[in-house]
Amino acid sequence: MTTLLEHLDKIKHLIPPAAELSIDVLEGGYSNKAYCLSWQGQARWVLRVPGLDADDFQISRISEKIALTKAQEAVISPSCLYFEEKTGLMVSQFVSQKPFEWQVNHQDFDVLRLAKTTRLIHEMPSNQKHYDLKKVLLTYLLNCKKKLSKDSLLRQEVDFLEELSFSYLENISAYDPVMCHNDINPKNCLADDLHFWVIDWEYAGLGDALFDIALIFSSHNLNHDQQVLFLKHYDASLDANQLKNDLINYQLLYKMREMAWLLLKHLTTAQDVEAIQCYHAFKQEVLSDIEQINQAQS
Numbered sequence: 480m481t482t483l484l485e486h487l488d489k490i491k492h493l494i495p496p497a498a499e500l501s502i503d504v505l506e507g508g509y510s511n512k513a514y515c516l517s518w519q520g521q522a523r524w525v526l527r528v529p530g531l532d533a534d535d536f537q538i539s540r541i542s543e544k545i546a547l548t549k550a551q552e553a554v555i556s557p558s559c560l561y562f563e564e565k566t567g568l569m570v571s572q573f574v575s576q577k578p579f580e581w582q583v584n585h586q587d588f589d590v591l592r593l594a595k596t597t598r599l600i601h602e603m604p605s606n607q608k609h610y611d612l613k614k615v616l617l618t619y620l621l622n623c624k625k626k627l628s629k630d631s632l633l634r635q636e637v638d639f640l641e642e643l644s645f646s647y648l649e650n651i652s653a654y655d656p657v658m659c660h661n662d663i664n665p666k667n668c669l670a671d672d673l674h675f676w677v678i679d680w681e682y683a684g685l686g687d688a689l690f691d692i693a694l695i696f697s698s699h700n701l702n703h704d705q706q707v708l709f710l711k712h713y714d715a716s717l718d719a720n721q722l723k724n725d726l727i728n729y730q731l732l733y734k735m736r737e738m739a740w741l742l743l744k745h746l747t748t749a750q751d752v753e754a755i756q757c758y759h760a761f762k763q764e765v766l767s768d769i770e771q772i773n774q775a776q777s
Contacts, residue, residue, distance in 0.1 A: 483514070486528055490561050490570050493524065507578060507666060510681070510744075515573060522573040524560065529567040535622050535747055536740070537615050538681050540567045542608035546658070546683035549603045555596050555677050557669075567681075576674050579665035583699060590705045592675045593668070593695055594712040600677070601688050603658040610661050610684030612732060613648045617641070619739035626746040636758070637742060643765070644735045650728050656685040663691060664698040689722065693729030727772065734765045 483502075487494065494500055495518045505513040505525065512528040533540060541564050550556035561570040579585075585593075623637045660667075661682040669676040692713070696706050706726075710717045738761045745754035 483528075486526065486568060489563070489568065490526070493560055493570055494518070509666070510679075511567075516570075522575075524570050525557075525573050527567070527569040527571070530748070531744075532747060533567065535743060536681075537618055538567070539608050539684075540564045542606045542684060543567065543680050545606035546603070546660075546680040549606070549658075550600070550677065550680060553599050553603060555599055555675075556680070557676055557678065571678075574669055574674070574676060576669035576671045576676060579668055579670065579699070581665055581698075583665050585699060585701065585705065587705070587708060589670065589675075590701065590708050591712050592670070593663075593699065594709045596675060596677060597660075597663065597691055597695065598713050600660050600663075601657045601691070605658060605685055606683055608684035609656065610659060610682065610686035612686065612690060612736065613651065616644055616648065616732070616736050616739050619736070619743050623739070623742050623746055626743075633742065633746070640735060640738055640742070644732065644739075647728055647732050647735065651687070651732075652725055654687040654689065657688050659684065659686040659688060659691045661686060661691065661694070663695050687729075689725050690729045690733070693726045694733045696726065697730040697733050731765060731768060734761050734768070737761050738765070 487497075487500075494516060499518045501517040503515045503517070505515050507513075508527075511530045514526045514528070515522050516524040516526055531538065540562075544559075544562050544564060547556060547559055547562070551558055557574050558572040559569060560572070561568075563569070579589075620637055620641050624634070627634050627637065660677060660680065661684065662679060663677060667677060667679045669678060692709070695701065695709070701709060707719050710719050710722070738758050741754045741758040741761065745751050745758065748754065
């Protein structure tokens with residue numbers, strides 16, 4: 480296992496001698512470990528140490544780097560000073576803005592910034608990767624099966640999720656692919672009154688703009704009026720009523736993707752209790768959402 484000192488040795492051209500360097504763990508990272516590197520009393524860089532197997536989780540580090548470069552050019556992501564394509568080890572500029580909380584209740588000002596930033600992302604050039612939601616979700620589940628013992632109780636959860644997601648995946652409408660982030664959740668948005676950044680481009684790729692939008696609607700807890708406001712400032716020509724079914728379908732699929740990701744995270748990370756707890760929380764949300772949809776349609 481590579482140690483923190485070995486990682487620091489790779490970026491020694493960017494940092495002062497160890498005696499002058501202060502290193503603090505940044506809380507909130509779930510996929511990766513992050514450290515704040517400071518000297519002379521000032522936070523300077525963020526060191527990201529990837530914690531996931533790129534093959535298991537369908538991550539292309541080269542594609543991530545391309546997306547990150549384009550996001551920096553659009554001034555929507557902090558500057559990257561070092562990126563190791565083989566491992567994903569990265570050093571980026573420290574910014575003082577904080578991520579939103581999962582239970583965020585946005586003001587309209589932030590809804591407008593989300594809409595503007597999402598539009599900028601969707602106008603970025605390709606990073607040479609296609610993000611096929613059906614393939615990603617089913618590959619996560621297949622990788623889970625490979626890591627499960629025959630008598631594991633989690634096999635029932637994998638089978639349940641595979642069966643549940645199938646009909647919703649088949650309901651995905653045809654779309655023209657655009658550059659998408661595919662994970663613009665509250666923890667990947669750093670903001671204060673002046674600045675708004677989007678981080679974590681591991682899953683960026685050509686996909687359906689509506690999936691990005693539905694993910695934002697769901698993870699950022701936007702109410703109906705905020706969703707209408709978002710669409711108006713993202714693209715005034717869009718009709719919220721016409722998109723309703725696709726957005727509802729994608730919001731469910733976003734949660735199912737998270738469930739599959741969490742099962743795989745639990746199986747690939749020793750003693751990761753939090754992942755399975757989050758899985759069950761998402762499961763209850765999905766079942767509740769489906770019940771409400773069925774009631775509304777009956």
